[in-house]
Amino acid sequence: MVGVHLAFYSQRLVDGVVEDFCNLGAWCVLEPHRSHGIRMLRALLAQPGYTFTDLSPSGAVVPLNQRLRFSSLDTETVLVPARPLPWPRRTKVIHDPAVIESRLTGMDKVIFDDHRGATAARHLLLQRGDRECYVIFRHDRRKNVPAFASILHASDRELLSQSMTELSRHLLVRHGVLCVLGELRVIGPRPSFSLRLKRPRPKMFRSTRVGADAIDYLYSELTCVAW
Structure with a gap:
């Protein structure tokens, strides 16, 4: 194994409709194989019917997410x-x-x-x-x-x-x-x-099904992973 992209899956009730969510977690690829890292992310995002969240993107990941049509949440x-x-x-x-x-x-x-x-x-x-x-x-x-x-x-x-x-x-x-x-x-x-706070931490999502108001921080790495 030379690369891993964690993801947390859940089904949530949004306006009376059950929606599928995929929360992107830690993303690690060994240095000699870094060129394949984006393939892992694209494979996750190719799953149909999901709302994707990235609730702790690093500074380098934020512009990448933007190119992949993620939107920023208001994290004031x-x-x-x-x-x-x-x-x-x-x-x-x-x-x-x-x-x-x-x-x-x-x-x-x-x-x-x-x-x-x-x-x-x-x-x-x-x-x-x-x-x-x-x-x-x-x-x-x-x-x-x-x-x-x-x-x-x-x-x-x-x-x-x-x-x-x-x-x-x-x-x-x-x-x-x-x-x-x-x-x-x-x-x-x-x-x-x-x-x-002058610089609140960014949080992002991508969805064709739900809006920002439906995004919360449950069933994600924020509740499941202590750091």
């Missing part, structure tokens, strides 16, 4: 410094998997079951009054500092934005997270005390 990202203050505490943060599982229903329950063993996915439930928000996050590195958490999924984005102080404090105390990273397309309204 904010950074929320963790606040260790014990107040406000209007939102309860639940981290016990058994309790989270018992509270989830419908599609959130399906997502939890599908990702309970995913290496990079971490699960939380935010509770405020009779409202709940199911959150999936991953540990992340920036400039080789492993002190960040990236939000990958939030079932109630408004509640998440309102509860960012409690969430960031929980992540600081229990996970050593100094800053929370969230794309506005994932977390919704911009939280208070957040800073916009």
